[in-house]
Amino acid sequence: MKQLLLDINVEVSPSLDSFVVGKHAEAVQLLRLFAQRIPGNFGEQAVYLWGESGAGKSHLLHALANAPVTRYLNASTSLVEMDFSPEISLYLVDDCQQLNDAQQIAVFNLFNQVKEHNAFFVATGSQPPALLAVREDLRTRLGWGLIYQLHELTDEDKIAALNSAANARGITIPAGVLPYLINHYQRDMPTLSNMIHALINFSLENKRPITLPLLRELMQ
Numbered sequence: 420m421k422q423l424l425l426d427i428n429v430e431v432s433p434s435l436d437s438f439v440v441g442k443h444a445e446a447v448q449l450l451r452l453f454a455q456r457i458p459g460n461f462g463e464q465a466v467y468l469w470g471e472s473g474a475g476k477s478h479l480l481h482a483l484a485n486a487p488v489t490r491y492l493n494a495s496t497s498l499v500e501m502d503f504s505p506e507i508s509l510y511l512v513d514d515c516q517q518l519n520d521a522q523q524i525a526v527f528n529l530f531n532q533v534k535e536h537n538a539f540f541v542a543t544g545s546q547p548p549a550l551l552a553v554r555e556d557l558r559t560r561l562g563w564g565l566i567y568q569l570h571e572l573t574d575e576d577k578i579a580a581l582n583s584a585a586n587a588r589g590i591t592i593p594a595g596v597l598p599y600l601i602n603h604y605q606r607d608m609p610t611l612s613n614m615i616h617a618l619i620n621f622s623l624e625n626k627r628p629i630t631l632p633l634l635r636e637l638m639q
Contacts, residue, residue: 433478433485438482439577442570443569446569450479450482453509454483454509463565464534464540465539465541465563466564466566466567467542467543467548467562467565468541468543469543469547469569470569473571475569476513476514477543488506492513502529508538509541512526515543515551515561523557534563544561577608578597578598581612582597590629593629596631597615599631600614600634614638618637621633
């Protein structure tokens, strides 16, 4: 049981396949094309994703960062790393609103170089470009590509996704278990998914069916 509890905190590597699409099918499909360095339907090679914390913006960027010749950038990145490199064909800039003045200038220059060299660019922020608290020139560049708002999943979406993950392992989660989990545990999908996998393992290890009391025991 101790090892199972430790497994709850194991980080699962983000991927496009593990992202719960919900209402964002068009945006995710475009990112799949970008991962293969294929432009969108109208030749788009830049996209900006915005939404509240927990909507999945960073999940998508970290998923794309697993693709080859890709560079992930955020407020912790050095200015040197924000320079354009001809060998890198996909640049990912996370949480643009957190960039300092020097980094904003660097990302502005980077965007121009990306466009000039026909590379790909994906950025995220907490608000749409027009309202983002960054330099006007960077704000303009971020608005040049496609813009998608990401919405946090509804509880129904989360339950459907968790049930699907359990079904993939041949397990059926009884009604009442997942609503209780969502309302009494951390609500982000990676953490919820890890808990469901831990619950299934706990059930199999102890040869006990998955029930609400079993979940409560594991959560304690």
